Amino acid sequence: MNMLQYERWKALSIGVARSYGALTPRRHKLLLEEVENCIDWVVCNGLDTVDDWDSSVRINERLYYESAGTRVDDYLWQHRYEFEREYRNGEVELMRGRFGDMLSACVRAGFDMAVAPSAGVIGFTVGNLRDVFDGNIPDWIAERFAENRDALLAAGRDEGVWL
Template structure:
């Protein structure tokens, strides 16, 4: 990851976090802080250690060098901050996220996919939220990724779903 990709990741993820309209001011402030905190956690060993969502994030030197993916670092952050947790049910134990954890995860993943390297994508955002993330003017680095469907970003209604 380079500095431009990092800046774009933060810009988009924070913008998407701000686009949620059904949060209290305190909850929105917490979401914005957690987006920043998690991004810092992923890149804390240097931007050059991050390649894409599923590839390695390198840290350490020589015999102590360790690899894990950006997605694993995000999952660790969610777990350590209790946004992901175990829940017991009749089939055993499963790892789940609450609503806040889902919002946080979606903002981080969508921002990363659009700014750094596309992967599986994220559903659950609307064209209106994407426009709001950038104060109404979607930048070219986003719209260029919708080459075949660019008109969706410009002409479709606010509530139209968009795959980021």
């Protein structure tokens, strides 16, 4: 990842985090802070240690860094946004609360658009995307939609978009 990708990732992720309207002011502030903290956690060893969501990175054949997705999962776990729930039958399931889902969605949506596409994130609208960038959709995002670029640019505010 380079500095431009990092800056775009942060801008888009924090921007879509602002789109969550049904939060208390305190919770909304926390979401914005946690999106930024999570991104900084992922890149804490340097931008060159981040390649894509699913692939680890080797540097000089000696140093190994986990994928961005694994680092985000670690952040969610370490900060208790992800946890294990044990059922009476002994089964254990990894759970994520609503806040953890919002945090994860914002971080991944920004990463997929700014750094490297992966499976993507649903739940945001074209309006959310435009709001991040003062009513416009930048070329670097529109280009991710290739043959659907014109449809994205012409879409209505409430149209869902897979980021």
